[in-house]
Amino acid sequence: MIYSREFEVMPREDLEQLQIERLQATLNRVYRNVAFYKHVFDESNVAASEIRSLDDMRRLPFTSKDDLRRSYPYDMFAVPLRDVVRIHTTSGTTGKPIVMGYTKNDLSIWASLIARILTAAGITNNDFVQIAFPYGLTTAGFGFHYGAEKIGASVIPASTPDIQRQLLVMRDYKTTSLVSTPGYALHIASSLEELGIHPEELNLKTGLFGAEPWSENLRSEIERGLRIRAFDNYGLSEIIGPGVAFECDERSGLHINEDHFIAEVVDPESLEPMGPGERGELVFTTITKQGFPLIRYRTGDISTLIEEPCPCGRTLRRMERVSGRTDDMIIVEGINVFPSQVEEVLLQVEGTVPHYQLVLQRSAGIDVMELQVEIPENVPFGDEVKRLQDFQQTVKRHLDSALGISTRVVLLEPRSIDRSTGGKIRRVIDRREL
Numbered sequence: 001m002i003y004s005r006e007f008e009v010m011p012r013e014d015l016e017q018l019q020i021e022r023l024q025a026t027l028n029r030v031y032r033n034v035a036f037y038k039h040v041f042d043e044s045n046v047a048a049s050e051i052r053s054l055d056d057m058r059r060l061p062f063t064s065k066d067d068l069r070r071s072y073p074y075d076m077f078a079v080p081l082r083d084v085v086r087i088h089t090t091s092g093t094t095g096k097p098i099v100m101g102y103t104k105n106d107l108s109i110w111a112s113l114i115a116r117i118l119t120a121a122g123i124t125n126n127d128f129v130q131i132a133f134p135y136g137l138t139t140a141g142f143g144f145h146y147g148a149e150k151i152g153a154s155v156i157p158a159s160t161p162d163i164q165r166q167l168l169v170m171r172d173y174k175t176t177s178l179v180s181t182p183g184y185a186l187h188i189a190s191s192l193e194e195l196g197i198h199p200e201e202l203n204l205k206t207g208l209f210g211a212e213p214w215s216e217n218l219r220s221e222i223e224r225g226l227r228i229r230a231f232d233n234y235g236l237s238e239i240i241g242p243g244v245a246f247e248c249d250e251r252s253g254l255h256i257n258e259d260h261f262i263a264e265v266v267d268p269e270s271l272e273p274m275g276p277g278e279r280g281e282l283v284f285t286t287i288t289k290q291g292f293p294l295i296r297y298r299t300g301d302i303s304t305l306i307e308e309p310c311p312c313g314r315t316l317r318r319m320e321r322v323s324g325r326t327d328d329m330i331i332v333e334g335i336n337v338f339p340s341q342v343e344e345v346l347l348q349v350e351g352t353v354p355h356y357q358l359v360l361q362r363s364a365g366i367d368v369m370e371l372q373v374e375i376p377e378n379v380p381f382g383d384e385v386k387r388l389q390d391f392q393q394t395v396k397r398h399l400d401s402a403l404g405i406s407t408r409v410v411l412l413e414p415r416s417i418d419r420s421t422g423g424k425i426r427r428v429i430d431r432r433e434l
């Protein structure tokens with residue numbers, strides 16, 4: 001099912017024309033109304049009128065998270081405060097959060113983008129949609145809420161971290177769709193048994209999960225546990241909140257709402273565009289937002305764009321699911337490596353992610369990456385030597401092929417990796433002298 005047929009299946013040529021028109025209008029607006037953009041456009045010697053194609057966009061300066069922090073709270077707003085009808089912020093666990101302002105029109109677009117996501121997952125006005133995100137300053141709760149109302153679903157704003165209440169609401173109110181983080185969904189699935197509720201007692205059919213990176217393995221685990229079909233979605237508060245990209249029924253990549261956001265993928269080091277299929281940092285430009293428009297915003301999220309058309313008929317380009325953060329990236333022998341790729345491999349081989357650490361060393365000018373993995377506690381060390389060898393070799397084989405470099409895999413006794421920093425393991429130890 002497609003919610004906005006006019007835009008979701010628009011011929012590429014028309015879509016790109018629409019993007020350019022909307023981009024130009026946005027560039028003019030931010031130049032006039034946001035001191036930061038006037039300054040950086042002038043400084044990089046670029047005028048809005050010179051950006052006539054999507055390729056020209058490369059001349060525009062990037063916007064970073066630090067730029068947004070420095071504008072705290074309202075300096076990036078492009079409309080007078082009287083036109084702002086809603087304020088949200090990033091969760092901002094360290095330092096000041098980033099503050100976003102929405103106009104009435106922004107909220108209406110946001111709701112229609114969420115309506116697209118829900119509709120693509122097969123959710124209709126017959127569904128009971130339970131939203132298990134916090135309703136507060138952050139964007140996910142309210143974002144999904146208004147989109148679900150827009151398609152006429154019965155919305156259950158079950159914004160409680162209390163898993164038992166969450167499950168009772170789910171069972172008694174006959175929830176058919178769960179909207180939450182994948183981690184929370186897994187938590188619900190594993191609490192079912194504990195609370196004596198059989199999955200058959202629930203009416204759940206669909207789950208929409210996002211707001212944190214997750215893997216295909218986690219998807220199957222959640223689907224098995226809750227007996228549902230799970231869909232991924234992607235968004236970030238700075239750009240709008242949830243509603244930036246979503247999975248259709250094919251579930252192979254996420255369609256980007258390109259009539260509202262222009263996506264690019266760049267090398268996080270050189271900031272040069274990556275080639276087709278190459279992973280890099282996602283960069284978004286908003287082209288319809290009034291309150292808080294952003295030009296070439298560096299998300300820190302790692303993904304790649306999929307150029308092939310999707311069998312579902314949507315012409316909106318897809319992105320691969322986010323596979324990590326640029327902050328976690330390490331470069332080994334010129335190859336970008338993310339701890340999330342290692343976790344994916346361990347999950348595939350072992351079914352769970354054991355405690356591990358990546359240790360980097362340089363010997364004779366060559367980088368060596370060693371993966372140190374703790375043997376799960378239920379396998380006594382020294383027991384079943386053959387099994388352990390098999391495990392080690394399988395991990396190495398999968399890892400080498402996933403990363404494209406040769407890794408050394410070392411098995412350690414349970415609880416032998418240092419947890420002195422607050423029980424948490426440092427994932428990467430870089431002993432190279434760079």
Ligand SMILES: [Zn+2]
Nearest residue numbers: 248310312314
């Ligand atoms: Zn599709």
